[in-house]
Amino acid sequence: MCGRFVATTAPSQLALIFDAELREVESEQFLANYNVAPTTQVLMLSCESGDDAPATRVLRGAHWGLLPAWSKDRSRAASMINARSETLTEKPSFRPLLAAHRCVLPVDGYYEWRTTGVDPQVKQPKQPYFIRSADAGSLAIAGLWTTWHDPMHGGAEIRSCSIITTSPNARLAEIHDRMPCILDGDDIQEWLAAPVAPLHVLRAAHEDRLVAVTVSTAVNNVRNNGAELIVPTMTTLF
Numbered sequence: 246m247c248g249r250f251v252a253t254t255a256p257s258q259l260a261l262i263f264d265a266e267l268r269e270v271e272s273e274q275f276l277a278n279y280n281v282a283p284t285t286q287v288l289m290l291s292c293e294s295g296d297d298a299p300a301t302r303v304l305r306g307a308h309w310g311l312l313p314a315w316s317k318d319r320s321r322a323a324s325m326i327n328a329r330s331e332t333l334t335e336k337p338s339f340r341p342l343l344a345a346h347r348c349v350l351p352v353d354g355y356y357e358w359r360t361t362g363v364d365p366q367v368k369q370p371k372q373p374y375f376i377r378s379a380d381a382g383s384l385a386i387a388g389l390w391t392t393w394h395d396p397m398h399g400g401a402e403i404r405s406c407s408i409i410t411t412s413p414n415a416r417l418a419e420i421h422d423r424m425p426c427i428l429d430g431d432d433i434q435e436w437l438a439a440p441v442a443p444l445h446v447l448r449a450a451h452e453d454r455l456v457a458v459t460v461s462t463a464v465n466n467v468r469n470n471g472a473e474l475i476v477p478t479m480t481t482l483f
Contacts, residue, residue, distance in 0.1 A: 246327045247386070247408050247425040249464065250355035251375070251475060253277035254383055256288060256304060259351050262383055263290055263433070265302035279474045281352075282467045283326040284310045284319070289390055289406050290349040292437040300438050307348075311407040312393035313338045319395075322405065328389060330411040330426055330447040339407070342389040343442040348406055349433060350386045353377060354475070356464055357421045357457075373464045374420055375475045376457045385433050387426040387447055414449040420457060424449060 254262075256270045270288070281287060289307040294300040310322030325338065333339045354377030363371070378384050390406040413424040428436055432446040458477035463469045 246421075246423050247355050247357070247410055248283060248326065249467075250281045250350075250386075251279050251353040251377075252281050252287065252351075253279065253353050254351070259288065259290075259383065260304050263302060263304065263349075263351060263385070265290055265304040268303050268305040270305055278470060279472060280356075280464055280467055280470045281309070283323050284308065287350060287406070289388065289404070290351060290385070290437070291347070291390060294438075302437065304351075306404070307390055308403055308405040309408075310405060311338060311389065311391060312403060312405040314391060314393055316393055318397065325407055327410050327423075328407045329423075330409050330444070333389075333409070333442075333444070333447075339389055342391055346390050347436055347442065348388045348390045349428060349437060350388050350406065350408060351383050352386060353383060355384075355386075355425060356460070357417075357424075358465075359420045361419055361421060370462045370465060373460050373462060374457045375460045375464075375477070376417070376420075376424075376455050377475075379454060379456050384425075385428045387428050387436055409447055411447055411449055414452045416452045417449075417455070417457065427454065429454075 255275050260267050286306050287309045290304050292300050293303050311325040312322050328339050357374050358371040387409040388406045393403045394400040409426045410423045411426050417424050426447045427450045435443045436446050464474045
């Protein structure tokens with residue numbers, strides 16, 4: 246799964262990187278977040294098209310944790326931060342979104358806690374890893390989004406999203422049995438704008454695409470949020 250990530254690149258810079266328009270995002274109010282947790286506000290890239298206008302990439306905020314239109318409240322959001330690529334066409338919460346509600350979450354990297362080869366009977370803090378692009382650039386994670394009307398706040402429209410995960414490549418399998426679907430090059434545009442959901446782009450990143458390093462267990466506490474969280478410890482995996 247993908248339960249925490251890092252987002253420190255300013256919205257204005259992300260708009261340039263991904264050739265997108267900023268919508269409903271105040272760049273001057275942006276704060277770098279080294280420990281993005283579920284149910285918080287994140288940045289989401291989607292594609293919009295008018296009747297006669299070409300498709301436009303749009304960068305805007307969204308609640309991380311999908312809130313299906315039929316939700317009575319926000320209680321399910323924390324359990325819907327991830328969507329498995331293998332079952333997208335089967336799950337009623339995700340299947341309707343494949344046609345026109347595909348998105349990308351731009352991040353600097355994400356955290357994963359090692360579960361491979363760990364004895365569940367031994368009680369000790371899980372070892373966190375920070376996983377980022379080998380070239381230190383932004384990562385584009387595939388996702389799905391939708392809108393929901395909050396009955397507790399006069400039917401206010403809430404945009405929400407979920408990250409799509411898949412089976413890991415051989416290297417990352419040494420840490421965990423899932424990884425986010427990372428898109429590169431033309432796959433980004435295809436995922437955002439293809440008339441039919443291009444499920445073939447939802448695959449594990451090549452082994453050389455990412456770098457994983459162990460980091461302090463301070464990241465385990467969501468209240469900790471600073472650049473020190475991504476500083477590698479003495480032990481690195483690759």
